[in-house]
Amino acid sequence: MTTYTVYKEQLPELFGKWSEEYSLYVPAKLREGFYDLVAWKPGLEIAWDFDVAYNSPKRFLFPPREALITFDRRTCEAKPVFEAPPQILFGVHPYDVKAINQLDQLLEGGAPDQNYVRRREATVIMAYEPLTVSSTAFWASVGAGTVAHGFDLYWTKIGPAAFTVEVGSAKGEELLSLCGGLVPATAGDKEGARRARARVQFRARKNSLRYNWEETPRLLAKCWDSPLWRRYSQMCLACGSCNLVCPTCYCFDIRDEVDDQLGEGVRYREWDGCMLEGFAKVAGNHNFRPKAQDRYRHRYFRKGKYIYDKIGELGCVGCGRCVRACTAGIANPLKVFNELWEETAHEH
Ligand code: SF4
Ligand code: SF4
Numbered sequence: 001m002t003t004y005t006v007y008k009e010q011l012p013e014l015f016g017k018w019s020e021e022y023s024l025y026v027p028a029k030l031r032e033g034f035y036d037l038v039a040w041k042p043g044l045e046i047a048w049d050f051d052v053a054y055n056s057p058k059r060f061l062f063p064p065r066e067a068l069i070t071f072d073r074r075t076c077e078a079k080p081v082f083e084a085p086p087q088i089l090f091g092v093h094p095y096d097v098k099a100i101n102q103l104d105q106l107l108e109g110g111a112p113d114q115n116y117v118r119r120r121e122a123t124v125i126m127a128y129e130p131l132t133v134s135s136t137a138f139w140a141s142v143g144a145g146t147v148a149h150g151f152d153l154y155w156t157k158i159g160p161a162a163f164t165v166e167v168g169s170a171k172g173e174e175l176l177s178l179c180g181g182l183v184p185a186t187a188g189d190k191e192g193a194r195r196a197r198a199r200v201q202f203r204a205r206k207n208s209l210r211y212n213w214e215e216t217p218r219l220l221a222k223c224w225d226s227p228l229w230r231r232y233s234q235m236c237l238a239c240g241s242c243n244l245v246c247p248t249c250y251c252f253d254i255r256d257e258v259d260d261q262l263g264e265g266v267r268y269r270e271w272d273g274c275m276l277e278g279f280a281k282v283a284g285n286h287n288f289r290p291k292a293q294d295r296y297r298h299r300y301f302r303k304g305k306y307i308y309d310k311i312g313e314l315g316c317v318g319c320g321r322c323v324r325a326c327t328a329g330i331a332n333p334l335k336v337f338n339e340l341w342e343e344t345a346h347e348h
Contacts (some may be wrong), residue, residue, distance in 0.1 A: 001166050003185040003193075004176065008161040015040055018088055022124065025060065027053060027091040037089060048157060050091070051134035052319055057089050057096050059105060059117045064244075065270040068115065068254070072264050081266075084118035088175075090126040091155075094147045095139035095317040097127050099247035101150040104309050109252065119124030124171060124221040127151035129197055133204045136320030138334045140204035142213045144317035146197075158192035210338050213314055216304040221348065223340045224297075233296035236275070242299065242322035242331040243273025248307070248315050251279070254290040274298055277328075296330075303333055 018024050025037040027050045035050035037057060071078040092100070104120065107113040127147065139145050152172030158163045164185045167173045176182060185193075211219070243249045253272040258265035260304075272279055275296070280289040290293050305316030322331040341348075 001168070002173070003164050003166045003190060004182045004186045005158075005189045006155075006165050006176070006179070006183075008163075009181045012042065014176075015090075016042065017178045018175060021086060023085055023087040024151070025087065025089050025091075025216040030054065035054075039093060040090075046091070046142045049131045051130065051132045052093070052137060052321065053096070054245075054321070055092075056245060056319065056321060057100065058088060058247050058250070060089055060101065061123060062107075062116055062250060062252075063104065065268055067266050067268045069267045071256075071267065072317045073258070074263050080114070082115060082118050084122040086122045086124075088124040088126060091128040092125055092151070093130050093319075094127060095137075095144040095319050096247050097125060097147045097150045097318045098144045098313075099319070101147065102124065102248050102307070102311065102313060102315070102317075103250060104150070106307075124153075124175065125168075126172070127154040127168075129156040129193075131157060131196075132202050133200065133206070134320050135322075136207070136323035136332070137204065137317035138207040138209070138320060140201055140318055141208040141334075142314050142318040144314075145201050145204060148343055156193040156196050158189055158196055159346060162189070164189050164193040178225055206318075207334055209334065210341050216314055216337060217308045219300055219337065219340055219344065220305045222344050226340060226343060228336065228339055228343065229293045232336070233292040235330050236292045236296055236327040237328055238275055238277050238292060238295070239327070240273035240276040241325040241327075243275050244271060245321040247275065247317060247319060247321070248303075274302065300333065300336055304337060336347050345348070 015024060019040060024040040026040045026044065027035055027047045028038045028044060029035055029047045029050070034054050035047050035052070036054045038044070066083070067081040069078045089341070103116070107116040108120070149168065151168040153176060154166040154168060158164055165176060167176070177217050243251070251272045251274060252269040254267060254269045256265055256267050274280070279295070281287045289298055302317040304314060307313065316333045318334070325331070
């Protein structure tokens with residue numbers, strides 16, 4: 001893979017050129033301790049040391065609310081709606097790239113989700129090696145600390161004013177070349193990037209699973225009847241925040257909105273969440289996960305077993321967003337998986 005060295009002073013010109021054709025999003029500080037990807041404008045201060053973006057990048061590929069078709073009941077006509085603005089997501093940490101790779105597999109496989117596919121095709125991912133680690137993150141221990149694909153460019157800060165940039169796609173290289181002649185990274189610069197990664201990976205090991213993450217599906221299979229589910233779910237407010245902030249959750253609900261003449265309308269989808277009480281309600285008012293305990297257990301089985309059974313990876317990339325978002329303090333997969341591990345210690 002080709003790697004170049006790019007200097008900070010080149011970025012304003014580069015960003016300016018990119019933003020002529022793309023909506024460009026970059027990490028910025030919202031307030032103390034809170035960061036997010038926001039629309040770039042000249043002079044915006046980039047938060048190079050952000051630990052985690054408060055909202056996950058899935059919203060750029062799978063918006064919270066999205067029209068799917070417009071229809072006219074009088075003429076019985078329906079038209080699909082596809083909105084896929086060209087966009088660059090600059091500063092996506094590797095665990096979030098991993099989450100996007102999972103969405104690609106899950107939403108593009110089988111019967112592809114056309115709205116997702118088109119947005120994904122119009123999106124350039126510029127991965128960025130973190131410099132700091134969120135206090136609630138545990139990505140290094142769930143196999144999400146590094147990614148080998150899923151990005152167009154991968155930026156690593158190797159000093160106050162320089163980056164190495166690994167090329168992941170021809171599109172990425174073309175965009176990078178807009179700043180003039182590309183400078184191949186020297187062996188010293190590549191070594192600087194390797195060290196920067198090693199440093200942050202080391203720091204990220206502070207919060208870790210007590211076992212190899214690949215054991216999680218087998219662990220959960222033994223824990224269906226654990227008392228832990230009841231103990232924690234008693235405190236659950238069923239607010240769904242842990243679902244909404246999660247970069248790998250992609251459940252949605254579909255609704256129709258029709259004008260007051262019952263003529264023209266729009267069918268749209270919006271995010272849903274398995275922790276919400278009505279999520280599993282079906283016709284006849286039957287709810288197949290009526291208790292908080294059932295919903296709470298389901299979320300962990302989905303993160304630790306069901307997704308793994310499909311694609312061989314955990315459905316949790318360890319970003320720690322749910323840990324921060326949960327006011328009841330019970331949404332932490334690391335804590336739950338470690339406690340289940342302790343609970344079954346006599347079996348391993
Ligand atoms: S379950 Fe929590 S820690 Fe895991 S990916 Fe989702 S938000 Fe991040
Ligand atoms: S964020 Fe916490 S309180 Fe809200 S649904 Fe999730 S586990 Fe329950």
